[in-house]
Amino acid sequence: MKISYQWLKELVALRTTPQELAEKLTMAGLAVDSVEEHGGDFILDFDLTSNRPDALSHFGIAREAAIVCGGRLISPLVELSESSETAESAAGIQIAEPTLCPRYAARLIKGVKVGSSPKWLVDRLEAIGQRSINNIADISNYVMFEMGQPTHAFDLHTLKGRRIIVRRAQPGEILRTLDGVDRTLSPEMLVIADAERAVAVAGVMGGEETEISSATTDVLLESAYFDPDSVRHTSRELGLTTEASYRFERGADFDAAVRAADRASRLIAEIAGGVVLQGVLDEYPAPITRTPVPLREARIERLTGLKVEIERAAEILTALEFRVELLKERYELLALPPSFRIDVSREEDLVEEVARHIGYEKIALTVPEWSGTGAYLAGETIRRGLRRELLSSGFDEAISFSFAAGERDRLFRSSETDTPTITNPIDANETAMRGSLITRLLESIQGNFNKGTKDVKLFEIGRVFGRVAADGRPQERERLALIMTGMAEPGSWREKQQIDFFDLKGAVQSVMQSSNVSGFTIERASVEYLHPGQSAALIKDGRQVAMFGRLHPRIAALYKFRQAVFVAELELGELLETAGHQIRYRGLPRFPASSRDVSALVQDDVSWRDIEETISDLGFGEIESVNVFDVYAGRGIPEGSRSLAFRITYRSQDATLTDEQVNLMQEKVKEALEGRLKIQLR
Amino acid sequence: MEQSLNEIREQFHRDLDAITTAESLVAIRDKYLGRKSGLIAASKKNIGKLGADERAEFGRQVNELSREVETEIERLDVEISARNEEAALLRERVDVTLPGTGASGGHLHPITLVRQRIEDIFVSMGYSVEDGPEIETPFYNFDALNIPPSHPARDSADTFYVSDTLALRTQTSNVQIHTMERQKPPLRVIAPGRVFRRDTPDPTHNPMFFQVEGLNVDRHITMADLKGTLTKFVEMMFGVNLRTRFRPSYFPFTEPSAEVDFSCYVCDGAGCRVCKGTGWIELGGSGMVHPNVLETVGIDPEEFSGFAFGLGIDRMAALMYGIDDIRLLYENDVRFLEQFA
Numbered sequence A: 001m002k003i004s005y006q007w008l009k010e011l012v013a014l015r016t017t018p019q020e021l022a023e024k025l026t027m028a029g030l031a032v033d034s035v036e037e038h039g040g041d042f043i044l045d046f047d048l049t050s051n052r053p054d055a056l057s058h059f060g061i062a063r064e065a066a067i068v069c070g071g072r073l074i075s076p077l078v079e080l081s082e083s084s085e086t087a088e089s090a091a092g093i094q095i096a097e098p099t100l101c102p103r104y105a106a107r108l109i110k111g112v113k114v115g116s117s118p119k120w121l122v123d124r125l126e127a128i129g130q131r132s133i134n135n136i137a138d139i140s141n142y143v144m145f146e147m148g149q150p151t152h153a154f155d156l157h158t159l160k161g162r163r164i165i166v167r168r169a170q171p172g173e174i175l176r177t178l179d180g181v182d183r184t185l186s187p188e189m190l191v192i193a194d195a196e197r198a199v200a201v202a203g204v205m206g207g208e209e210t211e212i213s214s215a216t217t218d219v220l221l222e223s224a225y226f227d228p229d230s231v232r233h234t235s236r237e238l239g240l241t242t243e244a245s246y247r248f249e250r251g252a253d254f255d256a257a258v259r260a261a262d263r264a265s266r267l268i269a270e271i272a273g274g275v276v277l278q279g280v281l282d283e284y285p286a287p288i289t290r291t292p293v294p295l296r297e298a299r300i301e302r303l304t305g306l307k308v309e310i311e312r313a314a315e316i317l318t319a320l321e322f323r324v325e326l327l328k329e330r331y332e333l334l335a336l337p338p339s340f341r342i343d344v345s346r347e348e349d350l351v352e353e354v355a356r357h358i359g360y361e362k363i364a365l366t367v368p369e370w371s372g373t374g375a376y377l378a379g380e381t382i383r384r385g386l387r388r389e390l391l392s393s394g395f396d397e398a399i400s401f402s403f404a405a406g407e408r409d410r411l412f413r414s415s416e417t418d419t420p421t422i423t424n425p426i427d428a429n430e431t432a433m434r435g436s437l438i439t440r441l442l443e444s445i446q447g448n449f450n451k452g453t454k455d456v457k458l459f460e461i462g463r464v465f466g467r468v469a470a471d472g473r474p475q476e477r478e479r480l481a482l483i484m485t486g487m488a489e490p491g492s493w494r495e496k497q498q499i500d501f502f503d504l505k506g507a508v509q510s511v512m513q514s515s516n517v518s519g520f521t522i523e524r525a526s527v528e529y530l531h532p533g534q535s536a537a538l539i540k541d542g543r544q545v546a547m548f549g550r551l552h553p554r555i556a557a558l559y560k561f562r563q564a565v566f567v568a569e570l571e572l573g574e575l576l577e578t579a580g581h582q583i584r585y586r587g588l589p590r591f592p593a594s595s596r597d598v599s600a601l602v603q604d605d606v607s608w609r610d611i612e613e614t615i616s617d618l619g620f621g622e623i624e625s626v627n628v629f630d631v632y633a634g635r636g637i638p639e640g641s642r643s644l645a646f647r648i649t650y651r652s653q654d655a656t657l658t659d660e661q662v663n664l665m666q667e668k669v670k671e672a673l674e675g676r677l678k679i680q681l682r
Numbered sequence B: 001m002e003q004s005l006n007e008i009r010e011q012f013h014r015d016l017d018a019i020t021t022a023e024s025l026v027a028i029r030d031k032y033l034g035r036k037s038g039l040i041a042a043s044k045k046n047i048g049k050l051g052a053d054e055r056a057e058f059g060r061q062v063n064e065l066s067r068e069v070e071t072e073i074e075r076l077d078v079e080i081s082a083r084n085e086e087a088a089l090l091r092e093r094v095d096v097t098l099p100g101t102g103a104s105g106g107h108l109h110p111i112t113l114v115r116q117r118i119e120d121i122f123v124s125m126g127y128s129v130e131d132g133p134e135i136e137t138p139f140y141n142f143d144a145l146n147i148p149p150s151h152p153a154r155d156s157a158d159t160f161y162v163s164d165t166l167a168l169r170t171q172t173s174n175v176q177i178h179t180m181e182r183q184k185p186p187l188r189v190i191a192p193g194r195v196f197r198r199d200t201p202d203p204t205h206n207p208m209f210f211q212v213e214g215l216n217v218d219r220h221i222t223m224a225d226l227k228g229t230l231t232k233f234v235e236m237m238f239g240v241n242l243r244t245r246f247r248p249s250y251f252p253f254t255e256p257s258a259e260v261d262f263s264c265y266v267c268d269g270a271g272c273r274v275c276k277g278t279g280w281i282e283l284g285g286s287g288m289v290h291p292n293v294l295e296t297v298g299i300d301p302e303e304f305s306g307f308a309f310g311l312g313i314d315r316m317a318a319l320m321y322g323i324d325d326i327r328l329l330y331e332n333d334v335r336f337l338e339q340f341a
């Protein structure tokens, strides 16, 4: 909101510079964004909080300025001379909806001459960014920017039956507003009507047919108080915000109606000629009352730490036009808020009024006493540890929007689960709360490819959503996803290997290791969005807690990927619950180990796991480890087979094993492999 | 005919000059110093032909030649092996300016970097980090926070809804309410997390961002504690010599309320691009917990008081790293991500 410093000076005797004033008002809670020079004047641009509609005018700002700068307040002149003809005889007002319109006042001015405004008025309005229309409309605007009360001028002759009826719109009722748009109204909206039809959307905008024109001679000037919620609702429904609706929906001054009507009528008679009819038409069926709010001296200190005597508090509140009853012996007061301060209803509100005028800068800096310890979120140590682990494996951390395109997201949900859908999305394509972290990460991969980055390793920790549970809330589960594609060591002039399944598996295993989770197995799995030959699941306590593998070529094609992409998604929440088992030290071996290498031709349907299990089933406690060191398929190896080389390490805890002992066990191993797995040893 | 010692010496030096390897040096040693067939040993046979007075002199000269040969061979031996070693090292020379290999490290997201720092600071001040649902009921997201049913923030133009009774939380203040329902004061809590507002992405807006909410409720908490705590935070986060400024403001869930600024750490208040010429940088909103909020969760506002604050993590990250388009935060462009450590 723009305020002219020159205009302000007519309403309050100021001796401060515009910059000083801006600083002081900002520190009193009326934030000034900028002060700019404008043709010998200064324009202060305010960014006011929504609870202070009382300050949305020059007089409103003047009231606060008078206190913070110590100047005298000068009220706009409202006295006027009236003709002998009474307003009552010329028009009538009826409020059919007193809850939506508690008060409707009007003045009638006859014999005006509509024309252009005098220069001073045009300049005033232009200084605060308003365009001049005609003298009557300009005066109505001027009064709003001066006093804060919106008024509206009707051409009296166009009002059928010379009557104003404040009622709800009829279903489907159409009104062409001042901006030339036909508005279809509904019964939730309040309108100003004449005897036959709606002539204005109450508190929002007037109608075209009843507006002031060059032919207008008689004016009905409306000055009303409308229910804030009603105006807000109508304004939103119509998608129409005006200076008037902006003030009414925040809450106008319910006592200002007559004063503003008088002020505007006085100016009309002065500038556009004409006579003001006798009396104000003022329908106010149930006057709004306020109750006094108590304030204790002790409460001020209790909340702010400021020691303020109750007399000083009374002074401040009186200056703010509260009606104060000081109960000195009780160190208390009662303050009746003025009609324009709709934001004050509790003791704490008064504490703020007092504190902001004493100055927040007077409040000390203390740190509260406390005995206790701080704590991170459960699992945070492990979360940070696995972030470090992933970083060292070259993963960058991603963070994506939690909503995504539903038809894509469904591809990556582990079951048929529906996730919550946003009913009012920004992008109609992105309505689903994600059921998988993979959806957005694949988009990120696509984005990186488009920018020419082909080697990408990303991870994301975040929540996915599931169906609404018994408590009425959708499930929210914390997951970790990894995604990797391109070169295993990008930018290396030596290593030219592409990322493959085992790089991903290694990353998954390192996550498990850094989270200190044990007791899981990794099995071949069937996952719809993964390549059937390169997909696996991590099983813990009989539950699949992670799935990983190469993106199915069919899905890769949807994204037009031309290189293999590997993805993993882990139920991080579940893993964190079991993570961090107690570490137990094992004694170091005291006797040397012996090892034997095995080279074997293995059918493809025999897995490495089968070999490991076959060996461990023999139950030789002396077998310390079985490590594969070469896998080869291709030239020289029959179709459907591969060659595996592995090393078995033997060690006893009690003695050095002899060659004979080791050979004996090695023979048994070979027999078992040949016999049970039909492995050809070489 | 036997060679004279001088001839042997001359021949030795000629031989020596022709030598390049340690192996030929062994041959030379044999040739001159060999015990039986060595040239020096052979020349000793001539001793019999000399007179008694010449023998001693001859003996001395033979010994001298032997020592000379010995010394020269040794010197050359050292020289050759030094040369060999040097050559071997030279063969193993690499171009040390080629890039190092091995997977290069990844990068934490700037949001995480800032968030972890905030958590560390508040945990060190005795706060507990809490968490709550991202999809929330209007009660926790609005009602309990004293946001009236008609408040524009609830409007579907500003808040995402997934049903009539569930919205994407617009602030992490919902965690305040859950925590106060669960635990009784004294309470010291921060709640970092994702929040959602219906803003179309542009350089300064995103429909999702991260916030951290703080809450401290106890018997004697005042605004002075709020000021002291946030000033301490600013010092730890941005720099020790910074000042804070508290401006009266309005939030439905606090009363009195304050907007918090801190003096620009770039220009120290003189005015620059970072602070848009004002000398101050906005930190966030704060205030004393509204008595309606305390009453809603069954805490007596006469017995307990508290402060709360809400800070934007994205904004802080944008500020700290000079990010001028915050849409980049959620696009996961590797060229952006790898700038953070």
Ligand SMILES: [Zn+2]
Binding pocket: B264, B265, B266, B267, B268, B269, B270, B271, B272, B273, B274, B275, B276, B277, B279, B280
């Ligand atoms: Zn600056």
